[in-house]
Amino acid sequence: HTGRAHRVGISGVPGVGKSTFIDALGMKLVEAGHHVAVLAVDPTSSVSRGSILGDKTRMQRLARDERAFIRPSPTSGSLGGVGRKSRETLLLCEAAGYDVVLVETVGVGQSETLVSEMVDVYLVLMLTGAGDELQGIKRGILEVADLVAINKADGDNVLPAERAQREYAAALHLMRGGRAGWAPPVLTCSGRTGAGLDALWDEVLRHRSEETAAGRLQAKREAQQVRWLWSLVDDGVKAALHRDPGRRAELAALEEDVRHGRLPAVRAAQRVLASLGLGRAQGAEPPAGPKR
Ligand code: GDP
16 A cells, blocks of 8 residues: 655755745645645654654644644654654555655754655755855755755845755756756745745656656665665664673673774674674675665
8 A cells, every 4th residue: 555655855954944844835735635744854853852853833734734644753763763663654654545745854964865765756955045055065965855945935035045046056957967867956935935835846746757757766666675675684683683682791892802902893793793693704705785
């Protein structure tokens, strides 16, 4: 029962207007007959008690609408664990009939990669101002963004937003070089006024139909499944190692030896793997790991 939803990643720094945007876009979508689920992947919630995302009250209208489901960010576990729960929730939502799943994250660290690993299309929200428009763009945005939108394009900010839009579009164009395939468009929008939201959703649909026609959407989902398999195996092996009380002392001693330079990390890793029956012959190449 899974696989039929639009899986849309939405990221942007705190304050860029994600919750306002999702509230407005989500309402448009439910009013057009969609069933919308909103998930959050929040890298801060695992290290500090407060989380940046996932507070239900942030999306006032959508949170009260029966056609939408908003899941607060899981507040425990590693980022990997949070990612795993979000992915499983995404599948559950699809099976339950939600045909649009919005996965929200702050654009920091690994959360961006994690979310891009579970969605079909990735939208990065940006702001104008501070004259540093083009700085953020170097930081891997091109690797993950399928759509870029300059948010808060309302009132006095319309013209600056349009200027930023042109600058980003030119920069993205240059950075892509002549690469074939989907060229991420840059738009402007306002979660507050709703301006640009229809055009933005049209781009999401265009992305879906072009990527589907080219076979790239299917290929992306297949590759995501395979990488998910390996990340579950990685997590499972580590969890199994640390669960076994008999090993804990041994592993702690090994860590100490590595910490103090008494044992090279490579040798220590070989010992751990060998103790799992996964050793390799001396001098053999390590197996090719999952591509990340
Ligand atoms: P988030 O941290 O990314 O979820 O951002 P919020 O949606 O909480 O918005 C942060 C601040 O920006 C709030 O004070 C909002 O009222 C304001 N804001 C959000 N969207 C817009 C918008 O489209 N236009 C304007 N002018 N302000 C906005």
